[in-house]
Amino acid sequence: xxxxxxxxxxxxxxxxxxxxxxxxxxxxxxxxxxxxxxxxxxxxxxxxxxxxxxxxxxxxxxxxxxxxxxxxxxxxxxxxxxxxxxxxxxxxxxxxxxxxxxxxxxxxxxxxxxxxxxxxxxxxxxxxxxxxxxxxxxxxxxxxxxxxxxxxxxxxxxxxxxxxxxxxxxxxxxxxxxxxxxxxxxxxxxxxxxxxxxxxxxxxxxxxxxxxxxxxxxxxxxxxxxxxxx
Amino acid sequence: xxxxxxxxxxxxxxxxxxxxxxxxxxxxxxxxxxxxxxxxxxxxxxxxxxxxxxxxxxxxxxxxxxxxxxxxxxxxxxxxxxxxxxxxxxxxxxxxxxxxxxxxxxxxxxxxxxxxxxxxxxxxxxxxxxxxxxxxxxxxxxxxxxxxxxxxxxxxxxxxxxxxxxxxxxxxxxxxxxxxxxxxxxxxxxxxxxxxxxxxxxxxxxxxxxxxxxxxxxxxxxxxxxxxxxxxxxxxxxxxxxxxxxxxxxxxxxxxxxxxxxxxxxxxx
Ligand SMILES: Nc1ncnc2c1ncn2[C@@H]1O[C@H](COP(=O)(O)OP(=O)(O)O)[C@@H](O)[C@H]1O
Ligand SMILES: [Mg+2]
Numbered sequence: 001x002x003x004x005x006x007x008x009x010x011x012x013x014x015x016x017x018x019x020x021x022x023x024x025x026x027x028x029x030x031x032x033x034x035x036x037x038x039x040x041x042x043x044x045x046x047x048x049x050x051x052x053x054x055x056x057x058x059x060x061x062x063x064x065x066x067x068x069x070x071x072x073x074x075x076x077x078x079x080x081x082x083x084x085x086x087x088x089x090x091x092x093x094x095x096x097x098x099x100x101x102x103x104x105x106x107x108x109x110x111x112x113x114x115x116x117x118x119x120x121x122x123x124x125x126x127x128x129x130x131x132x133x134x135x136x137x138x139x140x141x142x143x144x145x146x147x148x149x150x151x152x153x154x155x156x157x158x159x160x161x162x163x164x165x166x167x168x169x170x171x172x173x174x175x176x177x178x179x180x181x182x183x184x185x186x187x188x189x190x191x192x193x194x195x196x197x198x199x200x201x202x203x204x205x206x207x208x209x210x211x212x213x214x215x216x217x218x219x220x221x222x223x224x225x226x227x228x229x230x
Numbered sequence: 231x232x233x234x235x236x237x238x239x240x241x242x243x244x245x246x247x248x249x250x251x252x253x254x255x256x257x258x259x260x261x262x263x264x265x266x267x268x269x270x271x272x273x274x275x276x277x278x279x280x281x282x283x284x285x286x287x288x289x290x291x292x293x294x295x296x297x298x299x300x301x302x303x304x305x306x307x308x309x310x311x312x313x314x315x316x317x318x319x320x321x322x323x324x325x326x327x328x329x330x331x332x333x334x335x336x337x338x339x340x341x342x343x344x345x346x347x348x349x350x351x352x353x354x355x356x357x358x359x360x361x362x363x364x365x366x367x368x369x370x371x372x373x374x375x376x377x378x379x380x381x382x383x384x385x386x387x388x389x390x391x392x393x394x395x396x397x398x399x400x401x402x403x404x405x406x407x408x409x410x411x412x413x414x415x416x417x418x419x420x421x422x423x424x425x426x427x428x429x430x431x432x433x434x435x436x437x438x439x440x441x442x443x444x445x446x447x448x449x450x451x452x453x454x455x456x457x458x459x460x461x462x463x464x465x466x467x468x469x470x471x472x473x474x475x476x477x478x479x480x481x482x483x484x485x486x487x488x489x490x491x492x493x494x495x496x497x498x499x
Contacts, residue, residue: 081397
């Protein structure tokens with residue numbers, strides 16, 4: 001059963017004369033992970049933003065049959081408002097929905113912290129006082145507060161060191177198992193994509209690259225190393 | 231922001247700080263202690279030079295100039311403060327709507343702001359006072375209402391650079407509306423350059439008030455402000471230098487101190 005179906009999505013940035021997405025179609029099955037692999041500038045982030053509704057596509061259709069989708073960004077520090085403490089950051093999604101019961105919020109926030117394996121002492125810290133991995137855990141906890149059934153992860157470990165990368169990847173896998181979460185996992189790193197994905201979609205200059213395409217074969221055989229500067 | 235290393239303050243900046251503190255104390259305390267002394271007339275004592283009894287001398291009505299200058303601090307600084315508060319509030323509101331209200335509002339409000347910038351503000355103020363009449367509150371509000379443009383531009387520019395940031399997008403993903411995002415994320419993060427700018431506009435507002443009062447269309451006697459004490463002194467220019475020197479010094483030192491503090495801040499950012 002697909003939780004998300006995307007058909008013929010296209011997006012052009014006219015002012016820079018860039019075709020970021022060109023007729024992209026794919027689907028994500030419930031409880032599975034779709035890995036999206038592509039080098040820098042291939043349109044991965046544009047796709048993620050369109051899926052979240054932050055950008056409008058020029059053409060194409062998106063069918064989402066789940067309840068809620070959330071996004072995790074590449075830069076953990078930029079994902080959190082620098083002027084807010086962790087506690088306020090985690091409370092915000094509830095306050096937006098006008099849930100303000102103190103007891104309930106307190107309980108919820110402790111639950112979320114333990115899900116992402118952070119100590120309660122972090123509640124009073126500002127993002128600048130956390131490491132990249134810790135910021136990313138806060139961002140994940142905040143996303144989970146909405147009980148999403150689809151999580152779009154736009155290079156969520158690319159800004160982290162190797163050890164932290166492994167920890168965060170395992171956290172995603174654990175969450176996915178326990179919560180029946182579908183994932184779209186975007187990366188330029190073949191190893192990460194292999195580790196995470198049930199299906200793989202390859203993007204090249206905004207187009208989906210089929211399996212039998214020479215670029216795809218080379219890429220999957222790990223002969224090409226996609227550029228790492230994004 | 232977040233920086234925990236404070237460079238050692240220059241002596242200039244420390245002096246500036248001390249002067250501002252002193253003036254603030256005067257501004258707050260003077261109305262309680264000096265109101266009577268500052269308006270007490272004594273014609274036998276008119277236009278006496280600075281002495282031990284009257285440190286800054288007396289004016290043409292025999293009033294103690296020191297008391298009037300200190301009371302004037304509360305009027306002049308109060309007008310400056312109110313004017314800046316008014317201009318910051320207007321600027322933040324207009325800049326926010328321009329920056330996050332969509333193209334249409336942006337064009338309309340920035341066009342309006344350009345018109346206001348081209349307008350000779352001083353004559354606008356004169357025109358408004360001619361219609362409404364002078365007065366302490368009116369002067370403050372008019373200065374504020376004609377000086378919000380730089381704040382609006384700053385806020386708008388900050389919002390433009392903030393609004394595609396990940397933490398703002400994340401809030402949108404949770405269903406936050408425009409107003410929520412503005413007041414919870416965009417304005418708090420856009421505010422620091424505005425506050426530095428506000429310090430500088432404070433000194434401009436103090437100068438503007440002095441100028442208007444000096445022309446006799448600002449704060450009206452018998453309420454003393456630095457501007458109208460100066461104006462009083464103009465009549466006796468050749469006889470009583472102290473009537474120009476002391477209020478002039480007050481304006482000069484205060485504006486200089488505020489600018490010194492504001493300058494340092496804007497270098498740091
Ligand atoms: N807001 C934008 N305006 C103009 N061009 C953009 C914008 N966002 C992305 N692009 C362009 O679209 C292409 C795809 O970018 P992006 O989706 O960020 O790629 P990726 O995430 O795969 O590195 C790039 O050429 C980029 O320069
Ligand atoms: Mg990207």
